[in-house]
Amino acid sequence: MKILVCIAQVPDTTSKIAFTDNNTAFATEGLTMIINPYDEWYALVRALELKEAGKATAVHLITVGKSEVEPVIRKALALGGDEAIRIDVDSNDPLVVAQEIAAYAKAQSYDLVLCGKESIDYNNGVVGAMLAALLDTEYVGFATKLDVEGNTASLVREIEGGEEHISSNLPLVVSCQKGMAEQRIPNMRGIMAARTKPLAVVSGTGAQAQSKIVAYEMPATKTGVKMIDADNMDQLVQLLHAEAKVI
Amino acid sequence: MILVLAEQINGSFKKKTFEALQYAASIAQHNNDKVAALVLGSAQQDAMQELGAYGAQEVLHVNNAKFDAFSAKAFAKAMQHVATIHNATILIAPHDVCGKAVAPRVAALMQAGMVAGAIAHPTYNNGFEVKKSVFSGKAFTTIAITSPVKVITLVPNTFSVTKGEGLAAIQNVEVTINDADFATQVNSVEKVTGTIPLGEAELVVSGGRGMKGPENWHLIEDLAKVMGAATACSRPVADSHWRPHHEHVGQTGGTIRPNLYIAIGISGAIQHLAGVNSSKTIVVINKDPEAPFFKAADYGIVGDALEVLPKLKVAMEKFKAAN
Ligand SMILES: Cc1cc2nc3c(=O)[nH]c(=O)nc-3n(C[C@H](O)[C@H](O)[C@H](O)COP(=O)(O)OP(=O)(O)OC[C@H]3O[C@@H](n4cnc5c(N)ncnc54)[C@H](O)[C@@H]3O)c2cc1C
Ligand SMILES: Nc1ncnc2c1ncn2[C@@H]1O[C@H](COP(=O)(O)O)[C@@H](O)[C@H]1O
Numbered sequence: 022m023k024i025l026v027c028i029a030q031v032p033d034t035t036s037k038i039a040f041t042d043n044n045t046a047f048a049t050e051g052l053t054m055i056i057n058p059y060d061e062w063y064a065l066v067r068a069l070e071l072k073e074a075g076k077a078t079a080v081h082l083i084t085v086g087k088s089e090v091e092p093v094i095r096k097a098l099a100l101g102g103d104e105a106i107r108i109d110v111d112s113n114d115p116l117v118v119a120q121e122i123a124a125y126a127k128a129q130s131y132d133l134v135l136c137g138k139e140s141i142d143y144n145n146g147v148v149g150a151m152l153a154a155l156l157d158t159e160y161v162g163f164a165t166k167l168d169v170e171g172n173t174a175s176l177v178r179e180i181e182g183g184e185e186h187i188s189s190n191l192p193l194v195v196s197c198q199k200g201m202a203e204q205r206i207p208n209m210r211g212i213m214a215a216r217t218k219p220l221a222v223v224s225g226t227g228a229q230a231q232s233k234i235v236a237y238e239m240p241a242t243k244t245g246v247k248m249i250d251a252d253n254m255d256q257l258v259q260l261l262h263a264e265a266k267v268i
Numbered sequence: 269m270i271l272v273l274a275e276q277i278n279g280s281f282k283k284k285t286f287e288a289l290q291y292a293a294s295i296a297q298h299n300n301d302k303v304a305a306l307v308l309g310s311a312q313q314d315a316m317q318e319l320g321a322y323g324a325q326e327v328l329h330v331n332n333a334k335f336d337a338f339s340a341k342a343f344a345k346a347m348q349h350v351a352t353i354h355n356a357t358i359l360i361a362p363h364d365v366c367g368k369a370v371a372p373r374v375a376a377l378m379q380a381g382m383v384a385g386a387i388a389h390p391t392y393n394n395g396f397e398v399k400k401s402v403f404s405g406k407a408f409t410t411i412a413i414t415s416p417v418k419v420i421t422l423v424p425n426t427f428s429v430t431k432g433e434g435l436a437a438i439q440n441v442e443v444t445i446n447d448a449d450f451a452t453q454v455n456s457v458e459k460v461t462g463t464i465p466l467g468e469a470e471l472v473v474s475g476g477r478g479m480k481g482p483e484n485w486h487l488i489e490d491l492a493k494v495m496g497a498a499t500a501c502s503r504p505v506a507d508s509h510w511r512p513h514h515e516h517v518g519q520t521g522g523t524i525r526p527n528l529y530i531a532i533g534i535s536g537a538i539q540h541l542a543g544v545n546s547s548k549t550i551v552v553i554n555k556d557p558e559a560p561f562f563k564a565a566d567y568g569i570v571g572d573a574l575e576v577l578p579k580l581k582v583a584m585e586k587f588k589a590a591n
Contacts, residue, residue, distance in 0.1 A: 034519055035538055038406050058520065115384075119376060141519065141542075143402050143409075145384040147372035150340060154376035159451035160340040162369045179514075180365050180457070182465030189452040199520050200513070231381030231415035235397060238408045246552070246562050251571030254583035257551065260567060262587065265549040267528040268471070268495065 027136035059137025063197035069101040098215035099207035110225035119151035120228035138198040153194035165200030271356035274305035284362035293323025309335035320436030342449040344373035363421035375419040382419035404542030469498030476502040478533020482510040487577040518543035536561025
């Protein structure tokens with residue numbers, strides 16, 4: 022079984038968000054870029070576990086981005102994985118990302134494609150489902166558990182107010198979230214090994230964007246917190262009712 | 269035509285579907301278009317007709333019991349098929365488990381640009397633009413969809429609904445589907461019973477490490493019960509097994525957007541805020557007046573949670589009795 026793990030680069034969560042070019046672009050200067058946590062902690066680690074258990078024969082990592090994402094994909098390789106592919110395309114349109122990954126993945130016939138539940142920058146959570154459509158496979162979103170026996174995957178996925186235990190034939194695309202695996206810290210051996218692992222750079226297929234970001238804005242800052250005396254909970258309840266109108 | 273994915277749950281529909289229909293109706297009004305609800309699987313006739321009261325002129329019903337089981341592949345195939353034969357140009361679904369699996373898939377099949385998690389109605393000044401929240405609520409972006417077919421998912425609990433008049437006409441639609449389109453099989457479902465599902469709750473009472481230990485959680489549960497609220501917690505609370513993991517909200521847990529979020533003994537770390545800061549109103553109860561959460565709050569109470577909670581419960585009970 023061959024596994025492909027989709028790795029996105031995102032700004033660290035503690036980053037201060039700022040915009041440039043009259044609020045039409047996101048300022049990346051001075052930001053620490055990290056592997057999208059869902060991709061790293063859950064999708065990648067679970068793929069490595071499946072390989073360690075002898076169920077996967079190969080784990081490949083793929084990212085869509087220009088050369089500046091290479092340090093992040095090397096970091097991912099330091100955790101494990103046999104080789105990485107970078108598709109040399111810069112796009113904010115998730116459909117472009119999915120089309121580029123699909124074009125590469127099709128030729129390689131992966132049995133399992135794992136991605137994160139969403140990228141923590143644009144919070145879309147759509148690339149996995151789009152990929153499944155383009156690869157014409159089934160898709161399981163928000164999986165918290167994944168195992169494979171032969172040609173069948175067994176999964177647990179989160180649904181509203183509970184969870185579902187499901188099985189599915191391979192090939193399959195899965196979006197992964199907490200519960201799937203435990204975060205790993207790369208060790209020195211992994212970091213050294215990552216330096217010499219193959220990282221292929223592939224040019225894109227020229228997929229066209231169907232959407233574009235036209236403006237960024239900050240949310241209106243809270244007008245300031247209204248402090249209420251701890252002995253006056255009737256006042257809080259009144260405010261929630263009459264002013265905030267939430268009860 | 270504007271086509272709305274109206275997910276039936278045991279034959280009837282939820283509020284998020286009504287929100288999506290009304291959102292679609294307002295676009296239809298602007299574009300002089302009409303709204304159809306796509307219903308897949310067995311549904312009650314009157315529940316389908318009632319979708320008319322929320323803006324659906326017609327219901328396109330794929331009355332095939334196969335669709336009572338969920339499959340992203342089969343659902344998307346059906347939606348694409350119906351959208352194509354009816355020339356639908358705008359496709360809408362709630363940004364929930366079903367919508368998040370189906371809508372992007374249809375977008376990919378139809379080469380359609382999409383906005384995942386819209387929080388505002390489209391604007392038409394420069395084409396077709398929709399706003400969504402990004403960086404876990406720290407910013408917003410406006411996205412222009414440039415393709416002929418446009419796909420939008422809507423964050424639940426964001427758009428208001430008012431029930432109007434009218435019944436939708438029901439039209440049966442055939443979709444060819446084969447067993448291979450249902451590659452996933454649900455073996456069992458475990459529902460969290462007896463409580464309000466966190467993702468759908470309009471009111472949420474949440475506790476952090478400041479609650480001191482699981483033995484104090486009855487204070488949170490009691491308040492939640494009086495209010496009809498769901499309960500949530502910070503990550504260390506779930507990590508310490510004081511509460512089940514599905515209650516954990518934040519960057520690595522669930523993202524919620526209730527009308528009211530009451531945070532008790534939670535410091536307000538950025539990773540926690542990422543999951544809750546889109547809540548309409550935030551109340552923070554913390555004994556430390558310098559707790560960062562107060563900066564994100566609408567109402568703040570400085571005090572010991574174990575003392576404030578019983579008082580708040582009494583005040584809520586009084587309010588409930590009077591209203
Ligand atoms: C990559 C990453 C991801 C993370 N993801 C998440 C996530 O998804 N969700 C999450 O919640 N956290 C997450 N965290 C952890 C986060 O950074 C904080 O450590 C965590 O939110 C703190 O939880 P807390 O506020 O309950 O506890 P603490 O930080 O210990 O705060 C307890 C608060 O309670 C107050 N307090 C103490 N006693 C009382 C009392 N008697 N009455 C009233 N108030 C009292 C204190 O003043 C303090 O403000 C993540 C961290 C990292 C690094
Ligand atoms: N540029 C990218 N390169 C590779 N994988 C990506 C990229 N963007 C998103 N993904 C994958 O798709 C998942 C969902 O991303 P998104 O739909 O952008 O929220 C992420 O968790 C990644 O696994």
